[in-house]
Amino acid sequence: MTWIALKMLTGDRAKYFGIIFGVTFASLLIAHQISIFVSIMARTTSQIRDVREPDIWVMDPKVRYLDEVFSLSEMDLQRVRGVTGVEWAVKMFKGTVRARLAGGNDPTSKGDFRSVVLMGLDDASLIGAPRELLPIPGVECSLSDLKKPDSVIIDEAGYSYLFPGQPHRIGQTLEINDRRALLVGICKAGSPFQSMPIVYTRYSQAMNFAPPERRLLSFILVQSTPGSSPEKVCELIAEQTDLQALTRQQFMDKTIGFYLTSTGIPVNFGITVLLGFVVGVAIAGQTFYLFTIENLKQFGALKAMGVSNWRIVGMILTQACVVGVIGYCLRMGLAAAFFESTKNSIALAGFFMRWQVMVGTAAAVIVIVILSSLLSIRKVLVLEPAEVFR
């Protein structure tokens, strides 16, 4: 019977491809939008993920997410260092500043202003520095170059944004808060949520670049002692300093939670995903239903010949599953092609499809297929075999 079901399904090519198109389109829309949504959410925490050495972030108790910084006092660093279970603690500055593309020694620069994310790293340890510097032809770059006066390292995407079309090279200068910043390296870094260039420098240098404020210490990065529980240390820090201490994971969850609950992003993507699902059900369901209606005489003849209702249901489900699987596989191919083709695009860097999205889309396809089949199954089940004589 499976063979007959498949022959019936593929007999009318136009309808067959129409149903597959419906499933493919719906699942592509669902998977694509969820992947982009998840990737955007991941971007909100890229700087937490990039800073791999510490396992605890300490901040003002009012901080709700990474980009909302309320400064701490220098004394807070000492207080945190005094908490039991703290192996080391260093300071970090994070803020958004305006950089001017200096025109003096760069004939291609127009002297435009750009907002950049400034990351001030502990002068001594450079904790939080980027892991990977890009090779520059003829130059030996290293993180220790950050210790040179006025030096900064810019992420690759930021470099392309600030110096579009230019080959990777160092020695260019920027003006940040009327101070000269000398580019000593280009690094790989996670793309930030706002797609702004990330400029790394020493903490003391960042104090010069940042606008004058009474306090500038954004975060205290903490490593717990070996064998101690970071969660426990966080509790101790909060208890003894009245500051907010979160593990990396907790801070990432809190940041993502903020964007989920306080922005329209999930609603917008959710609507698109829902529309994809509804359109998928509508296209696949309607085409599949019409396909069944057109084959009603044949199903009736089969019932008259002695094919039971259960076998008819099996045939319809087989047909539905086949279009579901083919549609899903086509979707996978299209989505993979999209993310493969955009993997080198700086604007879409870090966008990829997670296995959870693939599983979730498969579940959505199953639901689409079941919903599409239900109407058809009902129509065939209520069909009197005697109808074939009418």
Added chain:
Amino acid sequence: MIATEVAVACRNVTKDFGEGDTRVRVLQGIDVEVALGEMTLLVGPSGCGKTTLISIIAGLLDVSGGEVDVLGERISQMSGSKKTRFRLKNVGFVFQQYNLLPALTAAENAAVPLIVAGMARSKAVVRAKEVLTHVGLGSRLNALPTQLSGGQQQRVAIARAIVHEPRLLVCDEPTAALDAKSGQTVLELLKETACRPDRAVIVVTHDNRVFHFADRMITMADGRIESVSASNTEGGE
């Protein structure tokens, strides 16, 4: 052929459609027998209940009253699933509009009852090809229904109806969609291939050009049996 056994026996069969005020009695106490080894033609004007009666005999409809025995089994008291199994094993159908599966070749269409009954596809198709060759379609085994004429499609339908050796063949207006010559050919074929001592053939028809093929002719009017004639001399061209 000479009737030896009763294939179908209907006793005081009634059939109602609708409920309450809209209830219509389509069959009004049918008493009739169909013998094995005969081709029985069921004739009568439109709306007289022919199709309803063969639907009941074939196990496609339930009776409202009375009893129906088919091939020695009380079909009027069978459950739905039992009737389905009964039809699969014992009944072959030829429909007015052929009802062939458009995506299957002639041989594959003819093999459907065997496949439904559980035979392996390759084996079923081989058997179907033998039957199709017997009905004169040996050269069109791999043709799709759309590539066949109406008469050829009806031959495929006959091959499909007899391929699994059913003991009751039910044909609903098998010549209605055919020209006179094709209609004659189809009835000749039915007579030649389907009528056997252990099989009964019931043909519902309006087509008086084929009446002479009947071993027995049952005439219906207004839901009743009007006459039963046991000869092949009535009607015809």
